[in-house]
Structure formats: C-alpha cells, structure tokens
Amino acid sequence: MPRSLLRAASAVLLTLAALNVPAAHADDTGDAAPVAVTVNARAALAPVPETGIGTNHAIWDSNLGTDATADLLKDAGMKLLRYPGGSYSDIYHWADHTAPGGYVAPDTDFETFMRGVRRIGAQPMVTANYGTGTAQEAAAWVRHANVTKGYGVKYWEIGNENYGNGHYGTAWEADDHADKSPAEYARHVVAYSDAMKAVDPTIEIGAVLTTPANWPDALVGDGDAGSWNEVVLSTAGQKIDFVILHWYPGALDKTAQIPDMIHLVRRQIAEHAGAGSERIGIAMTEFNTGSSSNGTNTQPGALAAADAYATLLANGVFTVDWWNVHNGIGNVTQVEGHTDYGDFGLLSSGTCTSDGSVCEPALNTPFAPYYAIQMVSRFARPGDRFIRAASDQAKVAAHAVRRADGGLAVLMINTSSDTSYPVEIDYSGFSPASGAPTVLTHTNGATGITSATAGSATGQTLPPLSLTAVILRPASAQPGLPGAPGQPAASDVTDGTATISWPAAPAGARPIVKYEVYRQNGAVSEQIGETDGTSLTAANLRPGTRYTVNVIARDSGGGVSPPSAPLTFTTGTPASGSCSVRLTKQTDWASGYVGAVEITNHGAPVNGWTLTFSWPTTWQSLGSGWSAVWTQNGREVKVVNEPGNGSLPTGATATIGFVGNYSGPNVLPSVFTLNGTVCMTR
Structure with a gap:
C-alpha cells in the first residue's frame, strides 16, 4: 500500500552535485570487548530462493520503465518485481491501463513493466484487481501475459490489502463488493483461481492474509466465523499456492519477532487450509522498516532492512519485496549525520518538499537501503542455504549461508553508532581456508559496497553502523562424502x-x-x-x-x-493426568486479548491450588486477572486461588480469566502446571 505517493504529476526535480559526506565516528576498538560470532554449518535453515530479493514497482512512477532504473535494480540483485503497485492494484484495469481515482504515469503499462523485468533478469509478480475487478478480467490478463505474449508470469496475487476495505472499521483499500467480509473475499479467490488456472494451469495463486500482531490480525468481525486468516484459509486453502503478508514494523528492533511470525502463519495454514497445505508458500510482498524517526532511507533503516531480509529468507519466505522503487519525499530529519528524506523508496525520486525548502538528491540516487539489499543479494545467492549464526553482542547481528560449491559466507551487522567491534568468529562443521578472505563492507553514508581482502576467517573488525560480509573458501576439498539426507x-x-x-x-x-x-x-x-x-x-x-x-x-x-x-x-502435553487446562481467547484486539482458563481436577480432591505458566516471548505480559490472585515475575505467571475457590473436588472445574498484552506475534502459552504437576492442555 502506498505510504506516501510519489508526486509524479507535480514533482520538482533537482540534481545535486554530490551525496552527503559520511559522518565521522569513533573508530576506537580499544574499549570494545571482542564479539563472539558462532557459525554452525550443521544447523541448516531454509535454502536461498531464486525469487528471494524483490521490490515493488508502481504505475504512478514515471521512471518505472527506464533502462537506468532497470539497470540499478539489476545491480542490486533484484530477482522479483511486483506490479502494479500496492493499493493501486485494486483500482487498476490492465487492458486499458487505467486506475480510476488514481494517477497513472506515462510509460508504466504492463508491456513496459515486463520489458524492465526482462532487462533485469527477474521474475514478475502481478496483483490482480479484486477491489474493482472481476475474475474474468484477471483471467484475460493471464491469457494476454502467458498465452499471447509468452511471458510466463508465474505468481499472481488476488488483491492487495483487502482486509483494509472497512470491514474492521478502517478503509483504505478499494472494494466495490457489497459484502466486505473475509468469507466473500475467499469465495472470490476461489473463483479467480479457477478462472485464471483454466487459462494457464502452471501459474501460482496467492491470497492476502493479515500479518500476526499487525492490525487487523486476530480480530473477528461481525458475523464472521473467525479471524480473516482463519476464514480465508478455510474457504480458499485448496485453491491457492501461497499466502501474502505485508509488514511495516515501524521500528528497527523487530527482527526477533520474525520466527514466531512465520511459525504462526504456518500453523494457521496447517490448521485451516486442508490436506496438502504444506505446499503453500509464504511471500512478503511488501516490506519496509517504516521508521521515519529512526531512519527510513539512512543507515539505521538500511541495517534493519538487511537483518529482516536475511531473517525472513532464512525462515523460508520465498520472496521479500521492498516498498518501493521510487516513492517521494516525506518527513525530513537528520539521522546519524545524514539527511533522511522520509522516503520509502530504494532510489531517490528527485522530489522536493511542498515549500521547496528541501530537495532530494538527483533522480535515481540510491538510498542506504538499496545498498543493504544489494549486500544481502551478494551474501546469500540462489542455491545457497542459510545456516545458524549468532552473536553474543546485542548491537551485532549475524547471519550465514553455506554455498553450493562448499564455501561459506557470513553477514555481520553492527548497529552501534559509535563503536567498532572486533569480532572473533567460531565455525562448527566448516574449516575455512587460510589467508585473508574477501570482505564486503558498507558503512554509514557510503555510496557503494567496498570489496577487499582483509583480516582473517576468524577475525574481523566491524565499523560503526555497518554491514560486513565475509566470503570464505573451504580449507580443502573433500571428495566422496555422503550427500545430505532427505527432508525429515x-x-x-x-x-x-x-x-x-x-x-x-x-x-x-x-x-x-x-x-x-x-x-x-x-x-x-x-x-x-x-x-x-x-x-x-x-x-x-x-x-x-x-x-x-x-x-x-x-x-x-x-x-x-x-x-x-x-x-x-x-511437543504436546500429557495425554492423561491428574489435571487439565483449557485456554481460550474470548476476544482479541490485535495488541491484547481476554483469556479464559478452565482448570479441571482429574485426581484426588485439591484444597488450595497454584497454577503456573510462562509467556513464550518477551513481548507478552499480564495486564490483569480475576477469580484468582495473578502475579508475573519476568516471563513466569503465578496464579493462586482466592479463599472462595480453593477447593477442587475430583472432576471439578475452576474458571479464571485474564487480560494478556502483546506487541509481537502472540504465541499462546501451552504448558500449565497445577501444584507442580504438568497438566493436559485441551
């Protein structure tokens, strides 16, 4: 969804002679304790997908089709381009290249888009118009693209952010359907899929989901059988090939939430999409750090972007698509010694503030996130496989991949503004070649990625606010080893x-x-x-x-x-025992919920009870509780009976309740102990 539309019709272009000069930073490692980075080549994660590195194109961007733009995206390693652009997808009619109610720039039609895709060597992802379109219109687009033109467009989304159609009280997405429920959207996804695959059965269809802990995730609308995701997956799960998430975290420290985010989505797919649901992939078709106060297009936002791209791909997301190529100037601030234009684009649009007091660099000047994504594309190449890596310093993030040729690459991200960290790297299951490795570096304010032979495989120094990728060869070839076991x-x-x-x-x-x-x-x-x-x-x-x-x-x-x-x-909880617990959500507002807990005694009579459980994550907490005395210490929650409900005869049930707060993916607690005994969880 466009967060600040490119002022394509009235933009004032200004060419600047040079980018800002990088700010000076302390570069003294004397007081910085060495950071231990651990890389484990035997702990494999997801393979690097062919379509992993992506971005969004938009039909209001008059530079969408230029060779200069395409060549910059190719140099950044872009492997997937999404079209026609966020919320415009639900007002766009491809056949006559119109978007009633929105601005359409010249030279942004589908053929122009595809010419750029081919110049880059990427794959396209097309968003069919759900809001104001029809299944027949989408099927005709498939016919034109893949039958008439032979483009072989594989990925087709049905709509953009269709939960934003007003069904949950807030509307930004066009939707002409009288019924704006998830059930209606899902019924149309089925119709779209049938019509489009009748033209080309090789295509893959994607359905829009809400992102865990992001509005309106977990809300249940009036008359709905469940949340948006539950209803859409239950109805359309057998007709789709992937699901679509969008994520604008609004802060630079949310990467730790990604594993639980993707875990919850996979669990929803498994529970609601029916037989064979393991085939359904996950695409993050819009992502941006979304933090103008901390750096949208300056180095802090770039570092967060690289961390998020690597983490999402390592967790099996098959594409992560930046919002977007050109976006336009927004709230102008100073961040880490550089002007941040509040621009969500990868490349400068050359626009100015409304009063003309501040203008961006020359058109197509890369912003810092461009180099971050370029670094990820050089670090993690299609055919590589992510492996586990970790750092013992909160300011330093680490990622690693094993190359198909036996080599290995380590990406390290130093988010400290003023400290250079010496790093000691330990490897398990991999022996690096002796000598200095190839090291790629991007620092605050730099206008490119440097490549040098420096340091050693086990020792590097990370400048402040930097991305560093170490590319390694194995110590020696080991022919004749067994191949990898199959998928467990x-x-x-x-x-x-x-x-x-x-x-x-x-x-x-x-x-x-x-x-x-x-x-x-x-x-x-x-x-x-x-x-x-x-x-x-x-x-x-x-x-x-x-x-x-x-x-x-x-x-x-x-x-x-x-x-x-x-x-x-x-793992589950005991299949039988002296107690059982059932936790249900009574209502959920996407940042908190009312939970009801039923405690049933299956053993000898109990006089006085204590229930304990732990929050699975640090971003969950107890708001309040009733029908018992509730306390929290760290992540541990202790619930003690009140004087009037301490007796639990055999077969009796006590019902208590609480308000739980969360600011990230809400994985519910599943293990409860009653007077020290682990209970069955129902």
Whole structure:
C-alpha cells in the first residue's frame, strides 16, 4: 500500500552535485570487548530462493520503465518485481491501463513493466484487481501475459490489502463488493483461481492474509466465523499456492519477532487450509522498516532492512519485496549525520518538499537501503542455504549461508553508532581456508559496497553502523562424502517423545554407517540421538516445546554429509493426568486479548491450588486477572486461588480469566502446571 505517493504529476526535480559526506565516528576498538560470532554449518535453515530479493514497482512512477532504473535494480540483485503497485492494484484495469481515482504515469503499462523485468533478469509478480475487478478480467490478463505474449508470469496475487476495505472499521483499500467480509473475499479467490488456472494451469495463486500482531490480525468481525486468516484459509486453502503478508514494523528492533511470525502463519495454514497445505508458500510482498524517526532511507533503516531480509529468507519466505522503487519525499530529519528524506523508496525520486525548502538528491540516487539489499543479494545467492549464526553482542547481528560449491559466507551487522567491534568468529562443521578472505563492507553514508581482502576467517573488525560480509573458501576439498539426507518428518509426537524419519542420504565413496540427529539450540547443535537406520525416536523432550532438528549422515571413514533440510515440530502435553487446562481467547484486539482458563481436577480432591505458566516471548505480559490472585515475575505467571475457590473436588472445574498484552506475534502459552504437576492442555 502506498505510504506516501510519489508526486509524479507535480514533482520538482533537482540534481545535486554530490551525496552527503559520511559522518565521522569513533573508530576506537580499544574499549570494545571482542564479539563472539558462532557459525554452525550443521544447523541448516531454509535454502536461498531464486525469487528471494524483490521490490515493488508502481504505475504512478514515471521512471518505472527506464533502462537506468532497470539497470540499478539489476545491480542490486533484484530477482522479483511486483506490479502494479500496492493499493493501486485494486483500482487498476490492465487492458486499458487505467486506475480510476488514481494517477497513472506515462510509460508504466504492463508491456513496459515486463520489458524492465526482462532487462533485469527477474521474475514478475502481478496483483490482480479484486477491489474493482472481476475474475474474468484477471483471467484475460493471464491469457494476454502467458498465452499471447509468452511471458510466463508465474505468481499472481488476488488483491492487495483487502482486509483494509472497512470491514474492521478502517478503509483504505478499494472494494466495490457489497459484502466486505473475509468469507466473500475467499469465495472470490476461489473463483479467480479457477478462472485464471483454466487459462494457464502452471501459474501460482496467492491470497492476502493479515500479518500476526499487525492490525487487523486476530480480530473477528461481525458475523464472521473467525479471524480473516482463519476464514480465508478455510474457504480458499485448496485453491491457492501461497499466502501474502505485508509488514511495516515501524521500528528497527523487530527482527526477533520474525520466527514466531512465520511459525504462526504456518500453523494457521496447517490448521485451516486442508490436506496438502504444506505446499503453500509464504511471500512478503511488501516490506519496509517504516521508521521515519529512526531512519527510513539512512543507515539505521538500511541495517534493519538487511537483518529482516536475511531473517525472513532464512525462515523460508520465498520472496521479500521492498516498498518501493521510487516513492517521494516525506518527513525530513537528520539521522546519524545524514539527511533522511522520509522516503520509502530504494532510489531517490528527485522530489522536493511542498515549500521547496528541501530537495532530494538527483533522480535515481540510491538510498542506504538499496545498498543493504544489494549486500544481502551478494551474501546469500540462489542455491545457497542459510545456516545458524549468532552473536553474543546485542548491537551485532549475524547471519550465514553455506554455498553450493562448499564455501561459506557470513553477514555481520553492527548497529552501534559509535563503536567498532572486533569480532572473533567460531565455525562448527566448516574449516575455512587460510589467508585473508574477501570482505564486503558498507558503512554509514557510503555510496557503494567496498570489496577487499582483509583480516582473517576468524577475525574481523566491524565499523560503526555497518554491514560486513565475509566470503570464505573451504580449507580443502573433500571428495566422496555422503550427500545430505532427505527432508525429515515427525510422527507420533507426544509430550516427551517424537519419531523422526527421513529418506536415506546418497552414499559417497564409502558406505554410510549411521545417521545423527541434532537439535538446533541457537547457533549450537545438540545431538539427540543416532541410528544406523532412517528413523529415530527422540526421548526426554520437554512438553510444549518447539524443536528444530537436522539429520547428518556419517560414513565408514568418519566423513560427514551436509545437513538435511530443517524439521520443526512442537511437543504436546500429557495425554492423561491428574489435571487439565483449557485456554481460550474470548476476544482479541490485535495488541491484547481476554483469556479464559478452565482448570479441571482429574485426581484426588485439591484444597488450595497454584497454577503456573510462562509467556513464550518477551513481548507478552499480564495486564490483569480475576477469580484468582495473578502475579508475573519476568516471563513466569503465578496464579493462586482466592479463599472462595480453593477447593477442587475430583472432576471439578475452576474458571479464571485474564487480560494478556502483546506487541509481537502472540504465541499462546501451552504448558500449565497445577501444584507442580504438568497438566493436559485441551
């Protein structure tokens, strides 16, 4: 959705001779303790997708189709371009290139867009008009694109942010349907999918979802059977191939929320989309740090962007698309020694404030997020696989990928404004070649990424407000090793055990003698068992805990395979016992909810009880509680009976309630203990 529209019709263009000079920063590492970065090549995450690095084009941008723009996007490593532009998608009619009620710049039609896509070597993603269009119009677009023109457009979204049509009280998205409910949207997604795939059955269809903990996620509208996501997935799940998220976190410290965000979306898909739902991918088709006060187009926002891109891709999102290429000047501030124009674009639009007092750099001048995304594209290339990396310094984030050719790359992000950090890098499952590695660096105010041979594989120095990528070769080739085991699967998951199975790994020069199963604990792998077969029952697991595991094969000479793809599963709670607990949400307003807790005693009579549980994340807290005495200490919540409800005879149930607050993805607590005993969770 456009956050500040490009003033395409009335923009005043100004060419500046030079960019701002980088601000001076302290570069003394004498007082900075070395930062320990751990890289674990045996803890595999998602592969780097072909379409991972993307951005949005918009039909109000008169520079959408220029070769200069296309060449800059190609240099940034863009692999996917989205069209026709946010909320304009729901007013745009492709056949006559009109958007009633909106401005359409010249030379922005579909053919011009596709010419740029081909020049870049990217893939397109097209958003079909749901708000004011029809399934027949969308099917005709597919026919024109893929049958008549032979463009082979694979990805097609149905609408943009259609939950913003007023159904939940706020309206910004055009929607001519009398019924604006998620059920109506889902019914049309089915119709669109049927009509469009009748033209080209090879295309993939995406449906709009709300992003966990972002309005209106979790709200239930009048007359609805559930939240937007629940209803859309239940009705249209069998007709879609991917789901669409948009995320404008509005702050620079939200990356830690991404794993839970994607976990919740996958859980919703599994619960509501029906059989075969594991095929459904996740696309982040609009993303921007969205923090004009902390740096929209200056270095802090760029660092947050690189961190988010890498984290989203490592968690299996198949494309992350920046909002957008050109956007226009907004709120002008000074951030870390540089002018921040409040511009959500990657490239300067050359526009000025309404009074002409401040103008952006020359048209197409790259802003800092451009270089951040360019750095991610050079660090993580299609065919690589993300692996676990971690830092022991809050100001330094670390990511890593294993190259298909056996090499490895580490991306480190120093968010400190004034401290250069010496970094000591430790590797598990990888031995780097001796000598200085290739190091890519982008610093505050720089107008490009520098490449040098510097430092060592185990020691680097990170300038303040910088991105640093270290590109490594393996110490020596190891031919004849086993291949990676196949994708593991979990079955018979209980509160304390899980059976993990996998397809056999291809043998190398020597026979495979065993498989080892490792749990990811941060950037450290903990072995939970080994076997000479292709199945292992893991024991001594903790109830209600999310586990991510990898499998490796070991041959008769001690040679080790690459790790399997990751498997994530969550243990349950006891199937029987002396107590059970049921937590239900009574109402949810996307930043808090009313929860009801039913405690049932299945054992001997209880006189006086204490219920305890933990919030899964640091961004959850207790607002208030009733029918018991509620207290919170850190993430631990303790609930003690009131004088009048301390007696629980066998078979009796006590009902208590609370208000829970959250400022990130709301993973509900699932493990409750009553007087020290873990209860069944119903």
